[in-house]
Amino acid sequence: MTFPADRAATTPETLVFDSSTELVETARARFVDAVVRAQEERGVASVALTGGSNGIGLLRALASDSGDIAWGRVEIYWGDDRFVPTSHPERNSGQAFEALLSSVPVDPARIHAMAPSDGEFGDDITAAARDYARLVGSDTVFDVHLLGMGGEGHINSLFPHTAATAEESAAVVAVTDSPKPPPARLTLTFPVINRSREVWFLVSGAEKAEAVAAAHNGASRADWPCAGANGTEATVWFLDRAAASALP
Numbered sequence: 001m002t003f004p005a006d007r008a009a010t011t012p013e014t015l016v017f018d019s020s021t022e023l024v025e026t027a028r029a030r031f032v033d034a035v036v037r038a039q040e041e042r043g044v045a046s047v048a049l050t051g052g053s054n055g056i057g058l059l060r061a062l063a064s065d066s067g068d069i070a071w072g073r074v075e076i077y078w079g080d081d082r083f084v085p086t087s088h089p090e091r092n093s094g095q096a097f098e099a100l101l102s103s104v105p106v107d108p109a110r111i112h113a114m115a116p117s118d119g120e121f122g123d124d125i126t127a128a129a130r131d132y133a134r135l136v137g138s139d140t141v142f143d144v145h146l147l148g149m150g151g152e153g154h155i156n157s158l159f160p161h162t163a164a165t166a167e168e169s170a171a172v173v174a175v176t177d178s179p180k181p182p183p184a185r186l187t188l189t190f191p192v193i194n195r196s197r198e199v200w201f202l203v204s205g206a207e208k209a210e211a212v213a214a215a216h217n218g219a220s221r222a223d224w225p226c227a228g229a230n231g232t233e234a235t236v237w238f239l240d241r242a243a244a245s246a247l248p
C-alpha cells in the first residue's frame, strides 16, 4: 500500500451487521456524530458523498433523522460521479438530491457537484476534471469520506490496474473507459481520499467478500483499490455478514 510518507495507515475498525438496514442505521448515527463534532470543532463540516446502494441508503436514512446536523454548515462534495447529462438517473449527485439534499436546509453555495456532460464544460471531461481539482485544491480535508465498493474492489471510480488508481498528484481525474457502465466518470484520487480524517466503507453482499478480505489482508492498491484507502484519524468498514464472510 502507498501512503504519504509523513504518516502511517490508521488501524481499520471493522463492524459487521446482520443486515444492510442495520449497517445503514449505524452509519447514519455515526455520521450525525462525526458531522456535529466537526461543526463544534471547526464551525463547518466537510464530507464526500458516494453513490451505490448503501451510500444512497445512508442519505435516505439521514433524510428521516439527521439529529443536530446544521445542514447550512456542511460542505458537500462527491467522491465520484458519472459524466452523463444532469437528468441521467445514474448521476450520483442527482440520486443524492432525491434522497436527501432536496429535503434538508443545505446552503446551495456549499454543494459541490461534479460537472455533468451537459454542463458548463460540455463534453470536455478533461476540463471538467481540472475544474473540480481546482475546487478541491490542496487544502480541502473531508471530515468523512464515504465509499461504496465494487466486487473487484473499486472505490469512487478507481478501478484495478488503471491510471486513475495509480494517480499520485492530481486531485481529480477523468475516467473514460470505466469497466462498470457508464464509461465516462470523474473521480477523486488517492491523495485526496487519504487526507480525509475519516474514511468509511459501506459494503454489503457476498460478491464483495473477496475484495473486503483482500483489503484486510494488506493487498496492493493496484490489484484491489479498496486496500489503498485510509483516513488520517479513522478507517471504518461497515459490513453486512455476507460481505464479511471471507474474513477470519
Ligand SMILES: O=C1O[C@H](COP(=O)(O)O)[C@@H](O)[C@H](O)[C@H]1O
Residues within 6 Å of the ligand: 050, 051, 052, 053, 054, 055, 080, 081, 082, 092, 147, 148, 149, 150, 155, 156, 157, 180
Ligand atoms: O460505480 C460506483 O459504484 C460504487 C459501489 O456501488 P454499490 O451499489 O455496489 O454499492 C459507488 O460507491 C460509486 O460511487 C459508484 O460510482
